[in-house]
Amino acid sequence: MKMPFGIDAPLGMIEPLIIVSVLGILLLLVDLLLPHGKKHHTAWLALAGIVYAMIRTYSQLGQFQVGYSGMVVLDSLSTVLNLLFLASTGVVILLSMPFLKKEDVEPSEYYALLLFATAGMMILGSGLDLITLFLGIEVLSISLYILAGYRRDSDASNEAAMKYFLLGAFASSVLLYGIALVYGATGTTSLVRIAETVSGSATMPEGLMFAGVALILVGLAFKVAAAPFHMWTPDVYEGAPTPITAFLSAGPKAAAFAALIRTFFIGFGPIQAEWNTILAVIAALTMTIGNIAAIAQTRVKRMLAYSSIAHSGYVLIGIVAGGAAGGAAAVFYLFAYVAMNLGAFAVIVLLEHKGERGEELRDYAGIGFRYPVIGALLSLFMISLSGIPPTAGFMGKLYLFGAAVQSGHVLLAVIGVLNSAISVFYYLRLMVLMYMREEQETLPAIRVPLTLAICLLVAAVATLWPGLWPSAWIGAAREGMRALFS
């Protein structure tokens, strides 16, 4: 479908992206019209838009189209990932509603920023050009910087935003420098043509190319919070408003991985041998540092921050394993990770109270019997995060480690399982506290807001379903990868 003036800009293929972006702008306007106290209603509008975008995205399943001068692609991978991004944003919106009310935060541009961030993720998921990639990262990151500091009255939140902004901007510039070097080496920013150049010509300046690849890797490693570029994670995760922490650890991380998969599998695929070992070391380091540091934490959000670093390491295993199998395993693990992690954060949102309660690990003492359903759900998410069956976390790890073994990275798989064993310790510590320690003070009865209940239900189903009947999910992940390798 050609647009007038001969511009290669088929709007249909980016329809969900347009819906989300336009909706974001619309929300800014609607927010102005609503009187004070009614501004919370923008959440429902945002949610409706997300659901509509999901429906439209679903209808795109199976389509394949390249447009915008080869900068944007619509394939199974982008569709599957867009569904994941939209679903995670939807859950975060549901999560934010009770949170903002409870903590007395004006929503104003909050939901609009969430939607802009989602648009950024969707650009990342369908970028076929380093410029598109950078555009996506910036749209995503700038929204996140603001969201991390959304609680203007809180020092921690401000500190988180500042740290995230300074380090994030630095990482973005490193990434951009890498893109420039790769452009210098190959004369193009299109991933497909980079791959052709790299595999075709003998005259490519290798040093320039490898320096560029290394810098791009550094930039993306920062975004997925891989060691040794993970330092910002604990502070930002701890300081940001909890629903934003949940958001950060889910969608944006998955989006950064999508960019990593596209860039390295397509663009740098022909020189896989050169970057594979580095990535393997980063994966091992990330898992180990994340898991060991998580043991020492006493605050829940910090612990989950390090846990999310560790999980980045697991996903990297899939990328190191490479090929359709490794990529599919990584994508499947991202499904599982997003579901269980959002679930865990939903419980935290439910239990924390104006910075007085629910932040320290010891605040969880005795809640297993005080709030049996919530305790059971948090246990489910922890069990899944530690990779014990019958949960999505287990199937994800089975698939990931399987891909690693298949590609001959047995050592990496062994490091992965040893890390899982370490992680059992701190995930189950929450269960120890919940079930094996007495509550410190009599905990008040708790009322679960409807939106949070929906979040918990969605997360629990999405954690159990791929664990018990993973076929359809594995099929979706494989379908996505098939597009990439055809």
Added chain:
Amino acid sequence: MSGTLTILGMPILSLLIFLPLVGTALVLMIPSSKPGAVRGTAFLVSVLTFVLSIPLITMLDGARSGMQFVERKEWVPNLGISYFLGVDGISALLIVMTTFLSAIAILSSFGAITNRVKTYYATLLALETGMIGVFAALDLVLFYVFWEAVLIPMYLIIGVWGGPRRVYAAVKFILYTVAGSLLMLVAILYLYFSFHAATGEFTFDLLRLYNTPLSHPAQLWLFGAFALAFAIKVPMFPFHTWLPDAHVEAPTAGSVILAGVLLKMGTYGFVRFAMPLFPDAAHELAPLMILLAVIGIIYGALVAMVQPDMKKLVAYSSVSHLGFVMLGLFAMNTQGLQGGVIQMINHGLSTGALFLAVGIIYERRHTREISEFGGIAEILPWFAAFFLIICLSSLGLPGLNGFIGEFLILLGAFRVHPKVAAIAATGVILAAVYLLWMYQRVMFGPVTNEKNRGLRDLSPREFWTLAPVLLMILWLGVYPNPFLRKLDGSVADLVARMGRTMAQVDKPGQALPASAAGGAEPAADAAVPAVDAAGPAAVPAEGGSR
């Protein structure tokens, strides 16, 4: 492959696996204000499960080789994972022992567990589902799922309803087990891809994977990974340190299940997975395993002897007894294997009963220190009689169950390593020393502690908790043949597989000519026909290997 027995339209193995889980749901639906209804429901479900499991033994054809009551459904077809269940004599006996001990454990908890009653019985029933699943699963991923699914309920039982150091014990238990089993997961995946490399097919079907051609070093590594997971569970000598902690802290029912069933998951793992999957490596490392087993026998017995705490004594006696089981298994002949398997059952009954007895004393005095007691026999005559029979059965007195197992094991071991068998036999004597010495100090002599004067004898419930176990102890001791006959086919299978595959894959470079030319030669044991229950399916797997 026999037709599957169905009860009420459900295939028997699935029914047994999921009935306790239904019980969990039922128990959770009863309001916590009615602990009586909770107990009753849990007990009824467990008894029903036991009754329904009896046909597994009575209708099993013990002479036949291969798996029976087989069920197979696709589970994750795109990864080759199937819901594949089946039992042979070994697993059938273990499943029935599991359902039996679960019911006993639930009955024994009526008095001891007074807080969080509902969650307790729900957890115990969920645990039963996992345990039966472990013994019935024939797909490696399905097996792994059940294997791990057992951990969380046991962790909760120790950690929530245990003694003072329960959290430490629970965490230690789960970390030890998880570390071992995760390495096994990598080994499972490696095996899966090796099979794929040889045959072009992705499957986790155990019976097909038995025929995976593996290089010699690969066999050793994989056996090592599997053996580590199982050795921790058994527990074998250097990996046993979690056991005393877990046992001492666990509530009585937890100890009964832990000793009776969970440890058997380790030994069963060797019989079903580690040994037949990697027969070469098993043969090569047998001396090491036997050495560890014998160290376990002697070490466990010596440490048990000096324990001041009765429960710890019983815990260490488990290390010793499980050493016997391992010795029998790695003798790798018919007697040794049969003895090893029957000893698994015996240990479940005897040690389970010992823990019940210690629990009964503990509920009265809230101490397990041997020095706190003395002369109890005259105050609790019924208990004294029961306890004596249990001790005698545990130390292997002829006429009671322990003797049969230990005798067969030593017989098997003697055929292979006479000297080792001689050393191991001293373990029997040591068992008599620590058990009878404990019994003497607790039961005989004058009543030294006035607190013991007013103790009451067994209540009817306690009587009926112990009586069925004692009945089984006597039955197995006097007339074990019906049970041993059920093992014939499966043990012959195992012996044949160990002998045959060894010749086949011994030297990887010559694997094919050797198997083609000399497939019929090795050992007399190999005469057993149709070793694979997978039958036709197994043939292309072998044929297509090169």
